[in-house]
Amino acid sequence: MNDFLKDLEKSLYKGFIDQKSEQIDSYKPKLLINSAHHNENVLSPLLEDLDKCRSFIFSVAFITESGLATLKSHLYDLKRKGIKGRILTSTFLHFNHPKAFKELLKITNVEVRLTNLKGFHSKGYIFDHDSYYSLIVGSSNLTAQALKENYEWNVHLTSHQNGEIIQHFKSQFEDVWEKAAVLTEEWIYTYEETYKPLDYHAAAKVVELPEDYRINPLEEALLIKPNKMQESALEQIEALRNKGLDKGLVISATGTGKTYLSAFDVRQVAPKRMLFIVHREQILRKAKLDFQRILGGPDSDYGILVGQIKETNARYLFTTIQTISKQGTLHSFDKDLFDYILIDEVHKAGAESYQRVIEYFTPDFLLGMTATPERTDDFNIYELFDYNIAYEIRLQEALEEDMLCPFHYFGVTDIEYEGKFVDDTTIVANLVTEERVNHILEKIDYYSYSGDCVKGLIFCGRNIEAIELSEALNKKGLRTIALTGSDDQDERLRQVERLENGALDYIITVDIFNEGIDIPSINQVVMLRQTKSSIIFIQQLGRGLRKHVSKEFVTIIDFIGNYKNNYLIPIALSGDKSLNKDNIRRRTKETNYIKGVSSINFEEIAKRQIFKSINTSNLTT
Structure with missing residues (x-):
C-alpha cells in the first residue's frame, strides 16, 4: 500500500470512526x-x-x-x-x-x-x-x-x-x-x-395617496431614520459632548454615509448657526441637498458661500475651504457666530488654509470627517482633534455590515516590453502601444463588470498617458474621455453626467477623482499605475463602493507591473500595519480576511511581482 493510501485510510478512520484518534487527518472528511x-x-x-x-x-x-x-x-x-x-x-x-x-x-x-x-x-x-x-x-x-x-x-x-x-x-x-x-x-x-427572471423579493405594497396630498417637508425629513452604523456613531458623538468635549473625529469608510451621519447629528443638536466646509464645490451642492433632505425646513435656511454666491445669512451655510479661508471672507464673520462647524475630508486639515479657519472660529462643537486619517505629510489629524475619535468604521467592517457594494479585486499582470515588465521608468510611448492597449482590453473584458453596460474609471500615472490612452481606446471602439487637473469643474461634472447616462464607457484620469466625487453607478475601476500610497489606493478603490440599483458588485482591475511599492497592495486591502514581511506575504496568498461576498484575487505572475517587492523593500521606510 503506497503512502497516499495509508494516509487516506487513517484520515477516514478519524473522520468516520473515531474523532479522538491520533491518526493523521490530511484527507479527513470535513464539513465546510x-x-x-x-x-x-x-x-x-x-x-x-x-x-x-x-x-x-x-x-x-x-x-x-x-x-x-x-x-x-x-x-x-x-x-x-x-x-x-x-x-x-x-x-x-x-x-x-x-x-x-x-x-x-x-x-x-x-x-x-x-x-x-x-x-x-x-x-x-x-x-x-x-x-x-x-x-x-x-x-x-x-x-x-x-x-x-x-x-x-x-x-x-x-x-x-x-x-x-x-x-x-x-x-x-x-x-x-x-x-x-x-x-x-x-x-x-x-x-x-x-428569459423571464423570477421575482424573489416580495413586492412592496403601494399605497396611493390623493393627488392633492402634500407632506410637510419637516415631517418628511423626520421620517428618514439613521442606519445601524449611524445610530451607534450618533450615540458616541453625543457621549463626547456630554463629557464637555468640544471636538470629535469620525473615521468612516468611503460610501458609508458620512454626510448623512453629520446631518443626523445636526438634527439632534439643532444649532442656531452651522457651517459646513468642503474642499470642492460639487461636494458642497450635494451636501446641501442631503442636509435639506434630513433636516427639512424652508429653503431659506440653507445657503451657499462660493464664488459670486454669498448667502451668508442662512442658518446652515455650506462653503469651500478656498472661499472661507480668504482673510477678507473669514474676518467678515464673528468668531462665535457658528455654534456647530463640520469639516469634510478633514485629513486635509494640515494645510495652512484649514489651520487659519480652525484657529479663527470658536464653535461649541467641531466635527471632522474622513475615510483616511493616516497621512503621508506627517500632519497628525488625531492630535488636531485631541484624540477624540467619536466613531470609526473601516473598509472591512463596512463590508461586513453590508453598508458598501461588494467588490471583486483582481491583481492582474501588466504587459512586458522588451522582456521587462512595465515599471515606474517606462516611457509613455510604451504605455500606449498597440500591444498594451490590446492587453488592457483583454483584461477588462475578461474580468468584466456587473450590470448591463460598463461605467468605468481608469486611473493612470501621468496626464499625457491618460490623454493618449483615451485616444487609443476610442480608436478601438470604446467611448472614453480623459480628464486632468486642467479641466474645470463644469467640464468634470458634464463628463460625469455623460458617464452616468451611458454616453461614455470610461473616464480616464490621474488623481482628480481620488476623492470628493460621487458616482454610485461605477461598476468597474481600473488601476494602470503603481501604488505609491495605501491611502490613495483605498480612495481609488472606494470610487466604486457606493451601492446602486444597476450593479450587484464592482470590479477592481489592478495592473501590477515591476513596481517597488507593490507590497502596499496587500497592506491596503487587509489593513495590516504590522510591517512584517511574512504577514504581508500571507495577506497576498490567503485573502479570506475580506468580509462579506467580496473577494481578492491575484493572478499567479502578479502575485510573484508582489512577493518580489516584499523581498526587496525596506518596509520601515
Whole structure:
C-alpha cells in the first residue's frame, strides 16, 4: 500500500470512526461552512483544490456573475498551465441570468453544457489530482453568497481514483453531460429571447395617496431614520459632548454615509448657526441637498458661500475651504457666530488654509470627517482633534455590515516590453502601444463588470498617458474621455453626467477623482499605475463602493507591473500595519480576511511581482 493510501485510510478512520484518534487527518472528511466569526468559508478550500488540480468538473444548478468572478483569476492561471474543466448547469427556474452565460463563454479552458433535466438542482465540485480525487458536495451553488456568506453545509471528501463513490459521481455527471446542450452564443441569444427572471423579493405594497396630498417637508425629513452604523456613531458623538468635549473625529469608510451621519447629528443638536466646509464645490451642492433632505425646513435656511454666491445669512451655510479661508471672507464673520462647524475630508486639515479657519472660529462643537486619517505629510489629524475619535468604521467592517457594494479585486499582470515588465521608468510611448492597449482590453473584458453596460474609471500615472490612452481606446471602439487637473469643474461634472447616462464607457484620469466625487453607478475601476500610497489606493478603490440599483458588485482591475511599492497592495486591502514581511506575504496568498461576498484575487505572475517587492523593500521606510 503506497503512502497516499495509508494516509487516506487513517484520515477516514478519524473522520468516520473515531474523532479522538491520533491518526493523521490530511484527507479527513470535513464539513465546510461559511462563518465570519471563525473566518471560514466554502470558497477557500474550493480554490485550494482548483489551484492544484489536473482537471475539474462542476455540476451546479445556479451560477451568478459574482460567483464566477471569485474563480476567474484562478481559471486564467489554470489556462496558462493547459488545465481544462467542465461545468454542467441548467436554466432551472430561470435563475441564471443570460449575462452569467456570456461570462462563462469568455473562459476558454472551460466547456459548459446546459441540461433540461427536470428539477436539476445539484451542487457538486470534483477535482482530479491524478491518483486521487477531492469532492465538495452539499448545498452551495456557484454564487458568491453561497460560497462566502449564506448558511451552507458542504462535505469535503477525498477518494482514491478507484473508489466507488467517485466513480458513482462521475458516471452520474457523464450521463447528464452527454445529453446536455453545448453553451454557444446562439444558445444564449435564444435564451435571452425567452428569459423571464423570477421575482424573489416580495413586492412592496403601494399605497396611493390623493393627488392633492402634500407632506410637510419637516415631517418628511423626520421620517428618514439613521442606519445601524449611524445610530451607534450618533450615540458616541453625543457621549463626547456630554463629557464637555468640544471636538470629535469620525473615521468612516468611503460610501458609508458620512454626510448623512453629520446631518443626523445636526438634527439632534439643532444649532442656531452651522457651517459646513468642503474642499470642492460639487461636494458642497450635494451636501446641501442631503442636509435639506434630513433636516427639512424652508429653503431659506440653507445657503451657499462660493464664488459670486454669498448667502451668508442662512442658518446652515455650506462653503469651500478656498472661499472661507480668504482673510477678507473669514474676518467678515464673528468668531462665535457658528455654534456647530463640520469639516469634510478633514485629513486635509494640515494645510495652512484649514489651520487659519480652525484657529479663527470658536464653535461649541467641531466635527471632522474622513475615510483616511493616516497621512503621508506627517500632519497628525488625531492630535488636531485631541484624540477624540467619536466613531470609526473601516473598509472591512463596512463590508461586513453590508453598508458598501461588494467588490471583486483582481491583481492582474501588466504587459512586458522588451522582456521587462512595465515599471515606474517606462516611457509613455510604451504605455500606449498597440500591444498594451490590446492587453488592457483583454483584461477588462475578461474580468468584466456587473450590470448591463460598463461605467468605468481608469486611473493612470501621468496626464499625457491618460490623454493618449483615451485616444487609443476610442480608436478601438470604446467611448472614453480623459480628464486632468486642467479641466474645470463644469467640464468634470458634464463628463460625469455623460458617464452616468451611458454616453461614455470610461473616464480616464490621474488623481482628480481620488476623492470628493460621487458616482454610485461605477461598476468597474481600473488601476494602470503603481501604488505609491495605501491611502490613495483605498480612495481609488472606494470610487466604486457606493451601492446602486444597476450593479450587484464592482470590479477592481489592478495592473501590477515591476513596481517597488507593490507590497502596499496587500497592506491596503487587509489593513495590516504590522510591517512584517511574512504577514504581508500571507495577506497576498490567503485573502479570506475580506468580509462579506467580496473577494481578492491575484493572478499567479502578479502575485510573484508582489512577493518580489516584499523581498526587496525596506518596509520601515
